[in-house]
Every structure is written in C-alpha cells, then in structure tokens.
C-alpha cells in the first residue's frame with residue numbers, strides 16, 4: 001500500500017510532524033503485516049496523486065489560514081482525493097493549549113470537500129530566530145513567546161491510528 005503525506009510548512013515544524021505521522025503509520029502497517037511505502041512530500045511539489053492508496057494532508061496555520069500550497073493541493077486533486085481515504089491535520093497554536101477558536105478556516109472546508117476521515121489540530125513551534133522580519137514584528141506585536149508546543153505522543157498516536165485503520169481495511173479486503 002502506498003501512502004502520501006503531503007505537507008505545507010514554512011519553517012519546518014509542520015514538516016517534522018508529517019514525518020512523525022508517516023513513521024507511526026508505517027510502523028502500524030508493518031506490525032499488522034501489511035507492506036507499505038509512506039512518502040512525505042511538500043504539497044507544492046506534488047504533481048500527481050495517482051498510485052497512492054491513501055493521503056494525509058497537513059498545513060501550518062498562519063493568520064488563521066492554511067498555507068497556499070496545502071489549500072491548492074486540496075483543490076487541484078479534489079476528484080482523485082475523494083476516491084481514497086484522506087486524513088487532514090493543521091499545526092499552529094503556540095500556547096499552553098489549543099483552543100477550538102484556533103481551528104483554521106480552510107480545514108473544515110477541506111474535510112467536507114474531500115470527505116476526509118478526520119481533522120486534527122496540533123500545537124506548533126515558534127522560534128524567533130527562524131522567522132522572516134515581518135513575521136518577527138507580527139509575533140512581537142502579538143506578544144507570543146517562543147516555544148515548542150508539538151505534542152509528540154498524540155501526533156504519533158494519530159499516525160498509528162491511521163496505519164491501524166488502513167491495515168484493518170487491507171486485511172478485510174484481502175480476506176474477502
């Protein structure tokens with residue numbers, strides 16, 4: 001089974017989340033005895049989703065919205081994505097806990113349009129040193145503190161859930 005994890009990340013924090021989801025899903029599939037190839041790719045570089053049996057799509061959140069490459073990916077491949085299992089995640093909130101109000105505007109829309117099996121919002125990471133100048137000014141104005149709020153156990157658990165769900169479907173399909 002081939003799985004694509006497509007991600008839009010500006011400074012790399014969301015890319016690392018995608019890589020952890022990919023590893024956890026691959027491990028769950030291997031544990032269930034299902035062969036898999038899980039590829040993590042920048043959403044902006046994907047030219048086709050042909051040949052993938054499932055897709056996970058994620059984006060960092062900036063100013064309440066997904067990054068363009070993730071939104072464009074969902075739009076460009078909508079027809080193909082409706083035919084395979086899709087999971088969606090966002091990463092952004094930098095604070096002690098994510099608030100439902102932090103849910104990015106496009107995520108609910110994308111879930112509906114693609115018939116995705118779920119959406120998860122994970123905390124993000126803020127490191128002033130990696131930001132561009134206008135971003136740094138914005139963060140300073142909002143008085144947001146640097147920190148890494150990515151919850152690795154829950155990120156990996158979600159990746160594993162995806163792998164288990166795909167493995168269960170694969171095994172049931174093979175048996176019938």
Ligand SMILES: Cc1cc2nc3c(=O)[nH]c(=O)nc-3n(C[C@H](O)[C@H](O)[C@H](O)COP(=O)(O)O)c2cc1C
Nearest residue numbers: 009010011012013014060062063064092093124125
């Ligand atoms: C200028 C700026 C605006 C941001 N706006 C939001 C936002 O509206 N909502 C949110 O949850 N996180 C917001 N964040 C936090 C980022 O989503 C977080 O730092 C994320 O981990 C960045 O991921 P990346 O390294 O993959 O780009 C913002 C960060 C910056 C620097």
